[in-house]
Amino acid sequence: MKDHYAALGLNSAATLSDIKKAFRQKAALYHPDRNSAADAAQRFREVQEAYEVLSDDDKRQAYDDNRRRGLLDSPIETAREIWNAYFGRIL
Known part of the structure; x- marks a missing residue:
């Protein structure tokens, strides 16, 4: 799965204006004519491609959902990290 946020140099909390600004900058940088x-x-x-997905609310929501599911490639390791983080806070 491609990381569209990384392609634009953003994190997942980016606003639409952040996405537009990053797209314009990266497009100008990588345009084949330049x-x-x-x-x-x-x-x-x-x-x-990153801009097309992230600038559309429905496509972005679907992408984010799939991205979150992809973070669970190793459910045992993820569960261990959650468990340790939880007990680390309450101890």
Whole structure:
């Protein structure tokens, strides 16, 4: 799963205006007409895709839901971390 927030250099708490601003900056940086690097076109497409998902409320919600589920790739390890964090706070 691609990390659209990382593609734009943002965290998941970013507002729509943050997303728009980051998109404009990254798009200008990686646009193939302005950047002659071999991977510029690919990076530009990643930035475009990230913006398309994160700027649409429904798509962003679905992406965030899938992203949260993806954090549970190792449920035992996640449960252990939650358990330790919980008891670390109450002790």
